[in-house]
Amino acid sequence: xxxxxxxxxxxxxxxxxxxxxxxxxxxxxxxxxxxxxxxxxxxxxxxxxxxxxxxxxxxxxxxxxxxxxxxxxxxxxxxxxxxxxxxxxxxxxxxxxxxxxxxxxxxx
Numbered sequence: 001x002x003x004x005x006x007x008x009x010x011x012x013x014x015x016x017x018x019x020x021x022x023x024x025x026x027x028x029x030x031x032x033x034x035x036x037x038x039x040x041x042x043x044x045x046x047x048x049x050x051x052x053x054x055x056x057x058x059x060x061x062x063x064x065x066x067x068x069x070x071x072x073x074x075x076x077x078x079x080x081x082x083x084x085x086x087x088x089x090x091x092x093x094x095x096x097x098x099x100x101x102x103x104x105x106x107x108x
Contacts, residue, residue: 004035004037004091004093004096005033005034005035005036005037005038005091005092006033006034006035006092006093007033007035007039007088008031008032008034009030009098009100010029010030010031010032011029011030012100012101013101013103014029014100014102015104016102017105018104018105018107019105020107020108021075021078021079021106021107021108022076023106024072024073024074025073025102026070026071026072027070027071027073027102028068028069028071029071029086029100030066030067031066031067031068032064032065033061033062035093036063038061038063038091039060039063039065039067039090040060040061040090040091041056041057041058041061041069042089042090042096043087044069044086044088045087046084046085046086047084047085050074050075050076050078050084051085051102052073053069053071053086054072055068055069056068056069056070056088069088069100071100073102075106079106080105080106081103081104082103082104082105083101083102083103084101084102084103085099085101086100086101086102
């Protein structure tokens with residue numbers, strides 16, 4: 001990718017603790033463009049259909065500026081330990097794909 005930059009998350013793993021099955025776990029991951037070039041989020045995907053990124057910046061983020069990725073995890077039929085990833089593809093180096101995670105336990 002042309003002109004790579006770097007990204008830093010306020011937290012890479014969010015532990016939602018224990019929730020009842022059927023609840024929607026919502027969380028917003030905050031990040032900062034820590035490089036010298038514009039940060040462009042090319043694609044943001046959940047690891048499965050139950051974990052969906054609701055919103056993320058579609059515009060370039062200037063060096064030093066930040067943004068947010070809002071995620072929803074539908075716990076329906078997901079009883080047990082949960083570890084769900086959101087993959088962020090961007091113009092970042094040394095790797096173009098980074099990930100954040102939701103972890104916790106879903107109880108009946």
